[in-house]
Amino acid sequence: MSKLRLAVIGAGPAGIYASDLILKAERDFDVSIDLFDLLPAPYGLVRYGVAPDHPRIKGIIRALYEVLDRGDIRFFGNVRYGHDITLDDLKSHYNAVIFATGAIKDAPLAIPGVDLDGCYGAADFVNWYDSHPDVGLTWPLDAKQIAVIGNGNVALDVARMLAKLPDDLLPTDIPDHVHKGLSSSPVTDVHVFGRRGPAQVKFSPLELREALHVEGVQSIVYDEDFQYDEGSLAAIESNNQVRVMVKTLETLR
Ligand SMILES: Cc1cc2nc3c(=O)[nH]c(=O)nc-3n(C[C@H](O)[C@H](O)[C@H](O)COP(=O)(O)OP(=O)(O)OC[C@H]3O[C@@H](n4cnc5c(N)ncnc54)[C@H](O)[C@@H]3O)c2cc1C
Structure with missing residues (x-):
């Protein structure tokens, strides 16, 4: 293989750091990486989960930004795996896929009343x-x-x-x-x-x-x-x- 075409699903820290590690690894073939996220912007839960009064953790965004800013990873926002893009699509365009979709939703809780007004995940x-x-x-x-x-x-x-x-x-x-x-x-x-x-x-x-x-x-x-x-x-x-x-x-x- 002269060039590995890699798709990464999920532009949170896991997807971005995995892409970065692969690009920096010693290898005897080229790699191209396309990074997809269902949201228009990257950084996953660091952006949309970590509390605003935790600036040190939020600051990880700077390191992630530097990886994306290098220009060797293509980012595609607003693309939801399973809806806009399927595994068959990915298989026909890429040699490998990394799923790094995190845990962005609440797990359902079997507690009586969990569906009442005023109860939120x-x-x-x-x-x-x-x-x-x-x-x-x-x-x-x-x-x-x-x-x-x-x-x-x-x-x-x-x-x-x-x-x-x-x-x-x-x-x-x-x-x-x-x-x-x-x-x-x-x-x-x-x-x-x-x-x-x-x-x-x-x-x-x-x-x-x-x-x-x-x-x-x-x-x-x-x-x-x-x-x-x-x-x-x-x-x-x-x-x-x-x-x-x-x-x-x-x-x-
Ligand atoms: C409320 C909260 C507070 C936290 N606070 C801290 C903290 O203070 N310190 C700390 O170290 N850690 C904290 N964490 C944990 C940290 O945010 C996570 O460990 C980290 O974000 C996980 O990275 P990840 O890349 O695996 O997943 P995520 O950050 O969840 O990224 C996954 C990405 O995948 C995308 N995605 C999901 N499904 C699809 C799909 N079908 N198609 C395309 N894209 C998809 C999502 O949009 C998201 O951008 C917190 C987590 C939460 C929930």
């Missing part, structure tokens, strides 16, 4: 505060009490964005309509629920510390949530990250 909400082109400019922020279900970093992003004083977000690249929406939100309490205890949370220590020290926000934990079963005690004993989490949460008691 985090993917849609984070898309709103990151100005995703398929999500409207307004979000129905009319609740005083908001429940966030889940104990991972996305839950903390959502809780932090809801609880933060909107003006504290002004130095970030928060879109105007999101600042306006958050400013009119009457929310006073954000409750974060996990199905198990402190030894099983999936936050990263940095995100947890950040969420617990938001200006103007009091973090509250409940004593009854700090009863450790055998599995939890074993996890605390054997895993440093779990120990750090538990210790961090214990300081709030």
Whole structure:
């Protein structure tokens, strides 16, 4: 083969870095890469998922931009695999395909009431505060009490964005309509629920510390949530990250 024609589906960090690695690899044949995304713009969830008040992570866009700006990867936006382009199309034009389509949608949850009004998946909400082109400019922020279900970093992003004083977000690249929406939100309490205890949370220590020290926000934990079963005690004993989490949460008691 004198030239490998490669199609990459998904222009998030995985698709762009995979393309970059292939182009930089030592090889004795040429490569041409076409990068497709269903959205008009690249960078995937770094652009449309990472919270605006995480500029260091958002800054990855600069490195991804530099790869695309070199000019040796062709980017085609607004092309949805499975709709605008099929596997047969790709097979007839390319020697190989990389799928790097990420996890852009919420997984369905089997919780009674999940389809009621006022219940949303985090993917849609984070898309709103990151100005995703398929999500409207307004979000129905009319609740005083908001429940966030889940104990991972996305839950903390959502809780932090809801609880933060909107003006504290002004130095970030928060879109105007999101600042306006958050400013009119009457929310006073954000409750974060996990199905198990402190030894099983999936936050990263940095995100947890950040969420617990938001200006103007009091973090509250409940004593009854700090009863450790055998599995939890074993996890605390054997895993440093779990120990750090538990210790961090214990300081709030
Ligand atoms: C809310 C949220 C907050 C996050 N915050 C952080 C953080 O603070 N720090 C951190 O390190 N990580 C964070 N992450 C994780 C990080 O965003 C992901 O790990 C990373 O974006 C994954 O890269 P990826 O390229 O695999 O997928 P993605 O970034 O999801 O990119 C996939 C791309 O594929 C495209 N695509 C999907 N389906 C198709 C199709 N059928 N046809 C064409 N294109 C398609 C999508 O439009 C998208 O552009 C966060 C994730 C989320 C959801």
